[in-house]
Amino acid sequence: MSTSQNPPREGQSMSRRSFLQAGTFTVAGLALASAPFTSHLVRSAPRPNPLLEDQAIRTSCGLCVNKCGVTAWVRDGVIRKLDPIDEHPKSRGMLCARGNAGVQALYDPNRVKSPLIRVGERGAGRWRQTTWDEALDHVAENLLKVRTEMGPEGVMFSSTEGFQEHFFRAFAEAWGSPNVVRHPTLCLASMVHGMFSTFGEVPAFDLRKTRYIILAGANRFEALVTPDSVDLMRNVGKRQKLVVLDPRFTITASKADDWFPIRPGTDLAFVLAMMSVIFEEGLQDQNFLDRYTIGQEALREHVRKHTPEWAAEETGIAAREIRRVAREFASAAPAAVFYPGRRSSWTENDTQFRRGIAVLNAIVGAWDRPGGCLPKTRIAIEEPLVFPPDDIAADRCYDLETLFPLANHKDGTYLALRRSILESAKSPIGAWMIYKQNPLHSVPNTNATLEMMKKIGFIVAIDTSPSDTAWMADVILPESMYLERTDPPHSVAGAVPVVLNRRQVVPPRHDTKSCIEIVQGLAERLGLAEYFDYTVDDWIEAAIEPLTINRKELDERGFYSTLEEPNYGRTLRDGYRFRTKSGKIELESVRYREQSYPALPTYVKPRSGRPGAYRLITGRSALYTHAALQSLSWLGGADPEGCAAWIHPKVADRHGLSDGDVVRVRSSQGEIEVPIKATPRIREDCVFVPHGFGSRSAGLSDYAHRGGRDSELLEDHEDTITGNAAMHETFVELFPTGRHIEIAKLPVSSRIEGGLR
Numbered sequence: 001m002s003t004s005q006n007p008p009r010e011g012q013s014m015s016r017r018s019f020l021q022a023g024t025f026t027v028a029g030l031a032l033a034s035a036p037f038t039s040h041l042v043r044s045a046p047r048p049n050p051l052l053e054d055q056a057i058r059t060s061c062g063l064c065v066n067k068c069g070v071t072a073w074v075r076d077g078v079i080r081k082l083d084p085i086d087e088h089p090k091s092r093g094m095l096c097a098r099g100n101a102g103v104q105a106l107y108d109p110n111r112v113k114s115p116l117i118r119v120g121e122r123g124a125g126r127w128r129q130t131t132w133d134e135a136l137d138h139v140a141e142n143l144l145k146v147r148t149e150m151g152p153e154g155v156m157f158s159s160t161e162g163f164q165e166h167f168f169r170a171f172a173e174a175w176g177s178p179n180v181v182r183h184p185t186l187c188l189a190s191m192v193h194g195m196f197s198t199f200g201e202v203p204a205f206d207l208r209k210t211r212y213i214i215l216a217g218a219n220r221f222e223a224l225v226t227p228d229s230v231d232l233m234r235n236v237g238k239r240q241k242l243v244v245l246d247p248r249f250t251i252t253a254s255k256a257d258d259w260f261p262i263r264p265g266t267d268l269a270f271v272l273a274m275m276s277v278i279f280e281e282g283l284q285d286q287n288f289l290d291r292y293t294i295g296q297e298a299l300r301e302h303v304r305k306h307t308p309e310w311a312a313e314e315t316g317i318a319a320r321e322i323r324r325v326a327r328e329f330a331s332a333a334p335a336a337v338f339y340p341g342r343r344s345s346w347t348e349n350d351t352q353f354r355r356g357i358a359v360l361n362a363i364v365g366a367w368d369r370p371g372g373c374l375p376k377t378r379i380a381i382e383e384p385l386v387f388p389p390d391d392i393a394a395d396r397c398y399d400l401e402t403l404f405p406l407a408n409h410k411d412g413t414y415l416a417l418r419r420s421i422l423e424s425a426k427s428p429i430g431a432w433m434i435y436k437q438n439p440l441h442s443v444p445n446t447n448a449t450l451e452m453m454k455k456i457g458f459i460v461a462i463d464t465s466p467s468d469t470a471w472m473a474d475v476i477l478p479e480s481m482y483l484e485r486t487d488p489p490h491s492v493a494g495a496v497p498v499v500l501n502r503r504q505v506v507p508p509r510h511d512t513k514s515c516i517e518i519v520q521g522l523a524e525r526l527g528l529a530e531y532f533d534y535t536v537d538d539w540i541e542a543a544i545e546p547l548t549i550n551r552k553e554l555d556e557r558g559f560y561s562t563l564e565e566p567n568y569g570r571t572l573r574d575g576y577r578f579r580t581k582s583g584k585i586e587l588e589s590v591r592y593r594e595q596s597y598p599a600l601p602t603y604v605k606p607r608s609g610r611p612g613a614y615r616l617i618t619g620r621s622a623l624y625t626h627a628a629l630q631s632l633s634w635l636g637g638a639d640p641e642g643c644a645a646w647i648h649p650k651v652a653d654r655h656g657l658s659d660g661d662v663v664r665v666r667s668s669q670g671e672i673e674v675p676i677k678a679t680p681r682i683r684e685d686c687v688f689v690p691h692g693f694g695s696r697s698a699g700l701s702d703y704a705h706r707g708g709r710d711s712e713l714l715e716d717h718e719d720t721i722t723g724n725a726a727m728h729e730t731f732v733e734l735f736p737t738g739r740h741i742e743i744a745k746l747p748v749s750s751r752i753e754g755g756l757r
């Protein structure tokens, strides 16, 4: 790296090319499917740093769930470059393309720069800039009005995880509303349930030591999850064999030894057939089964009929391949992992599929041993929240306990909650407080969410950017960006647990506040101040009290961990009780049986579409986080085709379409227009619409407006056990529009019209 690649000064721009060269990891995200996979993509050796005179401040990235370790190089109060932290146990020396673009996100002219109160129609984009005092008075007044008319339960709170989410949730609790919903039922609720109901916990995966790994639609080389993505990138092709099941030839598939373009929704058939082969050929770990599990006889009987020949019909994968994979997997065990996936919002039978994966890992004994699934540990830190003495008295506006008796009730269930609001004559919800969430993209069926918004009199979005959802709110309260905030430390459970630290790198550039300050401002106005009687600094001091490190050392290191290597075998000792009802690994679930759910992983044939319709699949790219960051020119500009829908060349021919032709994609719920990319990298019966494009907010740059909003198409199907959204149960039809765009030449301006300034 030469000095000419120094980061930009404020007002200066960095060319896309120099950004790409500077990015440690960018290449992986952009690599063509055929690009060679070399270890320089994940670099951990120290590199020459031309910025030595700059101050180096260590913190945690805030641009997605991973919270990677980052060093910010600061001179004269300006962040000039972000670098990875090489020895970080979670991100392991990686900072992805998005993480590098954090500099541009910070200096993005499109940020919300002060509190905004809507004037004119909702969504018309006319805002009045205001002071925090006035904005908080206005919000408090409206919340009190709702409390008087409807009780505290008339306010709904929704949020997505983050270092400051505690404060928002604590505010909902102090306020006293049970109508709280978090992101898991859009994301991983069914995976979590599948793992819990089998092992009593959600494991980590020993991907540094595993010899064989199966990823079913878990796109770890694009949808990054640390440390898993980095461990795979370092090992795949060397001492590890990778098998990928995905209807698309993803970057991950391009690095695999075997790629099977499985028919969507049939993965459990593959898993059951693997189990039938393993039992049939005596490849199971019998000692492990006898000692640690219950239900093996019932399971053996259950899978007998699920032969590879049967599964071949369901999945489209040849029986001999299923047999081969089953044998290879069992012979590599216990250093083998069938990875349970991350976004498990696929089908109505999703929890059963994820449980099937857990059970398969168990029968080969790939648990708590090197190279297998590993129980997690967590470093205890204090959480000095002061909670109100009384439990919340009011009932939820929907009967979650009856609908999904075994679901995680604390996090609510998004689709069921929305349905209850839409179906009631008089809305049970008068105000909606939204923290760090963009439901107009992330919740299936955008039109239904818009309808719900019409029934809610007052909506507040606490966001860092003018997202589509913020644009439809009545008040936007801008939170300071992660690089401008000191946050409470975050303890992340894992095979090697770690405490992450977030420290302010530069002061807020605009009139923004952090969540705790926003909550305190509201609490003061609402008579709840006593529950928020602390500062972030008080919190941090209390939180790290149990650690053998002080605040200064934590800030210098950027993280805290005590283990280098996993501690194997803790749950395999005599007398250990798994946190299931029986205390054993449950191949057959006691609780499922009690609730009349199938207690053994049970396959349900996926629904099929109307003639001429294609199954819609969705998912992410390495360059964006959900529907955020598309507006940054460093990312969007590097990825002109990213917004295009994938269709198979035969499908393109059938409809007379070629690359760049704009097609209308229609489902029962909505329609969008997107350019297409014809590629043999997708099955013929599927259409892939990349997630998060087609934003409508005029506060975002043109890049974010490219393509279509996939969520407009999704029907509201849900998993039967957890209520997790089921996002691959929708079928779409294609209608050429006759228009064509040069996708490589989509708008390159990052200016916006109207709105915020």
Ligand SMILES: Nc1nc2c(c(=O)[nH]1)N[C@H]1C(S)=C(S)[C@@H](COP(=O)(O)OP(=O)(O)OC[C@H]3O[C@@H](n4cnc5c(=O)[nH]c(N)nc54)[C@H](O)[C@@H]3O)O[C@H]1N2
Pocket: 064, 065, 187, 188, 215, 216, 217, 218, 219, 220, 222, 223, 224, 225, 245, 246, 247, 248, 250, 262, 263, 264, 265, 266, 267, 341, 342, 343, 344, 346, 617, 618, 619, 620, 621, 622, 623, 624, 625, 626, 728
């Ligand atoms: N760059 C980036 N990284 C991220 C995120 C991000 O937004 N951007 N988000 C983070 C979050 S919150 C999450 S939950 C994870 C998500 O991580 P993943 O779940 O790995 O990511 P998705 O892109 O949603 O992956 C869906 C994949 O499943 C495939 N698929 C669809 N249907 C089927 C099917 O029936 N069977 C099989 N076998 N495959 C199928 C799709 O083609 C797609 O490749 O990523 C995390 N990491």
Ligand SMILES: Nc1nc2c(c(=O)[nH]1)N[C@H]1C(S)=C(S)[C@@H](COP(=O)(O)OP(=O)(O)OC[C@H]3O[C@@H](n4cnc5c(=O)[nH]c(N)nc54)[C@H](O)[C@@H]3O)O[C@H]1N2
Pocket: 062, 160, 162, 183, 186, 187, 188, 343, 435, 436, 437, 438, 439, 441, 442, 443, 444, 462, 463, 464, 465, 467, 479, 480, 481, 482, 618, 619, 620, 625, 626, 627, 628, 691, 710, 711, 714, 727
């Ligand atoms: N169609 C479809 N829907 C999906 C998915 C999909 O693949 N396809 N994926 C699902 C998954 S796995 C998940 S996890 C969910 C995610 O759903 P969301 O959590 O709604 O998604 P994000 O886009 O990450 O929204 C985060 C919002 O928070 C803002 N933000 C970012 N940082 C901060 C901050 O520090 N403070 C504040 N206050 N705001 C901030 C961003 O600007 C953005 O508007 O979406 C789900 N929905």
Ligand code: SF4
Pocket: 061, 062, 063, 064, 065, 066, 067, 068, 091, 094, 095, 096, 097, 098, 099, 100, 224
């Ligand atoms: S994966 Fe990328 S965006 Fe996510 S925390 Fe790490 S560096 Fe940031």
Ligand SMILES: [Mo]
Pocket: 186, 187, 188, 342, 343
């Ligand atoms: Mo997610």
